[in-house]
Amino acid sequence: MKINAENIAPTCEKFEWAFEFLGKPWTGLIIRALLHGPKRAKEIAESIPNISGRVLNQRLKELEDIEVVKRTVYTERPVRIEYELTEMGKSLEPAMEEVQKWADMWWETMQKQDK
């Protein structure tokens, strides 16, 4: 399929949607934390320095809405709430790994630029 302006639109749209969603502050880190398995909000927060409880809850709700994350309530005493990646979420792992590799490769260069 020769890429031209007409048929690039759909690929653009999908690509842009994915980056827009992944690029939201903290989203990438939350997904990456959950790649290690189900976690409670407190455990996620512990693995992401500087994230506020409010922002974490907001992002988890957004991720739940688009079915990248599943929320399970265990009706124990006290109640336990766990978050885990759905299949859609787990399949982000290769993209996460590539972004991490790129970031590791160029972080020093960027720091030297001091930008």
Next chain:
Amino acid sequence: MKINAENIAPTCEKFEWAFEFLGKPWTGLIIRALLHGPKRAKEIAESIPNISGRVLNQRLKELEDIEVVKRTVYTERPVRIEYELTEMGKSLEPAMEEVQKWADMWWETMQKQDK
């Protein structure tokens, strides 16, 4: 290296920096367009429906500032200005491919959710 809160900070920072930069609207699409080789701003704009000239120029300047893109002025008549990815920019290709694969995989599901 066992990942714990102390040593996760540097990986978090790098990871977050990469996603924040890649997540900016249009940045991913501009980089992807330049993965096909050097282009003039007009050619980039043609491959990205709906991007305005102002936003494109702004993003190209930002990408130039962090040395992901190189700008070359050919002093012909008329002057020709080309943009191309630096080595740092080109090494984003694997991450771009993985994000595209993920987006292709889940776009329909997302549309059905109508979110």
